[in-house]
Amino acid sequence: MVFVVKNIVEYLELLTVLAWKNVTLRYKQAYLGIAWAVVKPLTLMLIFTLVKSFVGIDSGNIAYPLLTFAALIPWIFFQESASEGVRSVVGNANLIKKIYFPREIFPITAVVTKLVELGINFIILAGLMIWFQFIPSMYMLWVPIIIFYTILAALSIAFAGAAINVYYRDMGTALPVLLSLLMYAYPVIYPLQLVKDKLLEQQAAGEWSNLLYTLYTLNPLAGIIEAFQSVVLRNQLPDLTAMVPGIILVAILLPLSYAFFKRAESYFADVI
Amino acid sequence: MxxxxxxxxxxxxQLGQLQSLKTTAFNQWRRLTGQPIEERAPFKALDDxxxxxxxxxxxxxxxxxxxxxxxxxxxxxxxxxxxxxxxxxxxxxxxxxxxxxxxxxxxxxxxxxxxxxxxxxxxxxxxxxxxxxxxxxxxxxxxxxxxxxxxxxxxxxxxxxxxxxxxxxxxxxxxxxxxxxxxxxxxxxxxxxxxxxxxxxxxxxxxxxxxxxxxxxxxxxxxxxxxxxxxxxxxxxxxxxxxxxxxxRTLARHTHLEGEITSQQGTSSIRVKKIELINEKGERSEGTGMHEPLTVHVSFECDKPMVRPEFVVGLHTSDFVHVLSVSNALPDIRPNLEAGSHQVICRLSDIPLRPFSYSLRLALLDQYRQMLWYAENIMPVLVTAGRYDVTKLPEVGLVDVPTTWHFHSVDDGSSNTQNN
Missing domain, CATH: 3.40.50.300 (P-loop containing nucleotide triphosphate hydrolases)
Structure with missing residues (x-):
């Protein structure tokens, strides 16, 4: 771990420049430029709001568009940084074959690049908050910690995925599809509270309820989205019980994923 | 250090394609169950x-x-x-x-x-x-x-x-x-x-x-x-x-220069059948020594009579620096040729080239300098040091020219001359 951090510090400049390149390139010849970054969460938010008017979803005392947008922000950040991270090594094949620097720079850069788009989405969120006359609280200070945790969760997938993608390109194609499908399993459209009520309060699945809830929260995103909504909109601390299973999973997966990446790394140039 | x-x-x-997921899984299964698997021979790009x-x-x-x-x-x-x-x-x-x-x-x-x-x-x-x-x-x-x-x-x-x-x-x-x-x-x-x-x-x-x-x-x-x-x-x-x-390796590729030699440019009315290099002693050889003669024999067939044809024989390095070219136009020895088989003999009486491997170039042109047959890199021509001591030659340079050297002591006016 110390070694990893040392590497990142040593190559911080390269990381910044590569991230800057990714951002510049994506929007270089587009008239709307970086404004495109907000298109996806905004449209999804509108669709969900539309759907919600047909199927009642209890959003509590918070305006539904705000609630769902606050869920989409960490979710889209996670989904895109994981997908982008998985494709990052193959996408830089020309560099892999010509120049050496620690290969983990590529997945990390891909994730860091997404931070820029995340920042833009925060501006939209601020706009929405003004529109719905919502006053944020001190709990907002939790946001950087939650985002950092999201980065770690995304990297757990990105490292192993990027290495597999070098050998089998199926990975890079399958993962984004898989992740978009999984969106419906996460509390993006509905608040986590609904699941909690159903399973923990009403024991809807009988004796399996508690286990099912733990399994559900084993997915780090469940905790992340809930925590994000809590600190930004509900002015309360994150629900730690919903986060712990996910944190344990990431703490196990991330080192494994990284070790797998480092083992595969030596053959990238030969196979890619 | x-x-x-x-x-x-x-x-x-590994030679060949990357194995598919199916083959990999299949091989892994066979390995686990102790069955023999098809190993592909690896290619050693570097060996010890x-x-x-x-x-x-x-x-x-x-x-x-x-x-x-x-x-x-x-x-x-x-x-x-x-x-x-x-x-x-x-x-x-x-x-x-x-x-x-x-x-x-x-x-x-x-x-x-x-x-x-x-x-x-x-x-x-x-x-x-x-x-x-x-x-x-x-x-x-x-x-x-x-x-x-x-x-x-x-x-x-x-x-x-x-x-x-x-x-x-x-x-x-x-x-x-x-x-x-x-x-x-x-x-x-x-x-x-x-x-x-x-x-x-x-x-x-x-x-x-x-x-x-x-x-x-x-x-x-x-x-x-x-x-x-x-x-x-x-x-x-x-x-x-x-x-x-x-x-x-090049010589091995050029053992037979008999049979039709393909032209790289020109018309099909001329067919060059044979090219030989003859050294000073009159033997077929792969070249000659520095400042020694080299004779090139070219046998060819033409379908039509040729009026005052021009022949150009040249030598170039492997990177196509044309170091030498001679033509029968300069001495103006250009007889008219009937249709049929002919041989032209070109004697280069003093090869001024340093020891190196050159390549032969040959061109046949009509009286208006229209290209009839042209090829370069036809066969290697090896110039050796011949009668000279190779260790005394300068390290670089392609052409050797007879030289004269004079050393003067300037202050007392007496001269010390040495000719080479």
């Missing part, structure tokens, strides 16, 4: 390579295609790992494996300098300091804020070379990039390389096919052959061996 140590390094590649390089050495690596040169560079640059053996490199390596690796078309020249600099490990402060130098050397002052996808390929390569040679590293690894751009820029590149090597005392490893360039700038040359280091020593010795081997 060597800066680079390579111990028993072997690099194997050992050497060490001291700081400040300039090492050239030569060898035919597929000898393992680029694989070796990739291992030294840490881009790929050896299958077995170990490589120890002490110091920062700047790989110039391909000029312009990592240049991005959509970014401007300025942006690319910062990007590529960061990729090559130059800090932002250093790039800022060297920015004007880099742009100046690449001669791109007017275009630096234009996306480089609008650059000509020469401009891109110039930019790449300029950035890459600005890296401050202990070891420079270069792959066939010395000759980039137009002639003037090539000259500049060579000067830059030589200044990096001689004045800054960097350790350099160069792979290339331009043997003469390597011979000039290297202090040591290694010859790779099918993954082994077959020669390692002074540039002159190793390059000489490499030339001889290349020569032998």
């Amino acid at each position: 060597p800066i680079i140590e390579v111990n028993h390094v072997t690099k194997e590649y 390579v050992n050497f060490s390089i001291e700081p400040g050495e300039v090492v050239g690596i030569i060898g035919h295609n597929g000898a393992g040169k680029s694989t070796l560079l990739k291992l030294l640059a840490n881009i790929s790992k050896p299958s077995s053996g170990s490589i120890t490199v002490k110091g920062k390596v700047a790989p110039l494996i391909e000029v312009g690796a990592g240049l991005v078309g959509d970014l401007t020249g300025r942006e690319n300098i910062y990007l590529n600099g960061a990729i090559l490990g130059i800090s932002k402060v250093q790039i800022k300091r060297k920015f004007d130098d880099i742009v100046g050397f690449a001669e791109l002052e007017d275009f630096i804020d234009t996306p480089i996808k609008r650059y000509s390929s020469g401009m891109q390569v110039r930019l790449g070379f300029s950035i890459a040679t600005s890296v401050e590293s202990d070891i420079l690894i270069v792959d066939e990039v010395l000759a980039v751009g137009d002639l003037t820029f090539q000259q500049k590149c060579m000067e830059r390389m030589e200044s990096l090597i001689k004045r800054e005392g960097r350790t350099v490893i160069i792979v290339g096919h331009n043997i003469r360039q390597l011979e000039r700038i290297c202090s040591r040359v290694m010859l790779l052959d099918h993954g082994h280091v077959s020669q390692d020593g002074s540039p002159r010795k190793v390059c000489g061996i490499f030339f001889r081997e290349a020569q032998e």
